[in-house]
Amino acid sequence: MSRSGRDPSKRVRTAKKRTASSTRWLERQLNDPYVKQAKAEGYRSRAAYKLIELDDRFGLIRGATRVVDLGITPGGWSQVVRKLAPKATIVGIDLLETEPIEGVTIFQMDFMDDAAPAALEEALGGPADLVMSDMAANTVGHKQTDHLRTMGLVEAAAWFAVENLAEGGAFVAKVLAGGTDDDLLKLLKKHFKSVKHAKPPASRKGSSEWYVVAQKFKGRSD
Structure with a gap:
């Protein structure tokens, strides 16, 4: 060895x-x-440890009562939430099929589908304490295009969080190298008291992924 x-x-x-x-x-x-x-x-994937390490640093999960997992497949992040907040209501969505997880409601549909937000909101049964997104767009091999496609998903996830989080709630999402785009950063800073970027140790050094962590949701002001 x-x-x-x-x-x-x-x-x-x-x-x-x-x-x-x-x-x-x-x-x-x-x-x-x-x-x-x-x-x-x-755990179903090594990605579970990215969330565990982010939680160790930012305290995202314990005490959460309603959690949304965007891009849930294969389910590692929801498994972590089930372990750390066993009484929480957890709702996940993914375009790909996800093997059932006890205590987790899973929708197999495109998050960008017009019907997706309403389905998640209804299953959640109230404002979320945590919205988490490990989504990434399918790559086409063109760096700029891949970045734009993935950041489009992140922005949609951020708007979902703004519209569904309880006051004091948190949002965590995967972004690519370069961090969060200016417009998205402005959105998060407007609605959250704390916005930080992090690369957990479980994220491979050669990977372009980072995570944006927004905490202490202020509530909607519009």
Whole structure:
């Protein structure tokens, strides 16, 4: 075992139909301590530890009574909320199918669908204490386009949070390198007392993802 915790013996042989990049990805997965820990602790993905680390720093989850998980698949973030706030009402949505999670209401639909916000609001049964989004748009390989598409989702998630959070609530969302766009940052600073960016240790160093954490929702003033 190396000092980094990586097992040098765990190398993946390149299959005939497997590209070099997919082989590197698979090898990285096999040697990723977060992947191993997720399997050992029953989380569906290593992404669970990003939320755990963000919660350790910002105190997002404990005490929450209503939580919305935007882009819930595969479900790791909602699993964390279930563990840390077992009595909370949790509602999630994703375009992809998500295996059921006990105590979580899941909608398989596009968050950008006009009917999605109303469905989430009805299932939630009241103002949310936390709106969290790990959504990212499908990439097309063009950096600027991919950034705009993902930030469009983040902005939609932020507006949903502004319209559905209880006073004092919080919003956390994945953004890409460069942080939050100016218009979105203005929106968050208008409605939240604290807006910060963070890159949790579980987020791979080579990844372009960061998270924006907005806390102490002031309420709507319009």
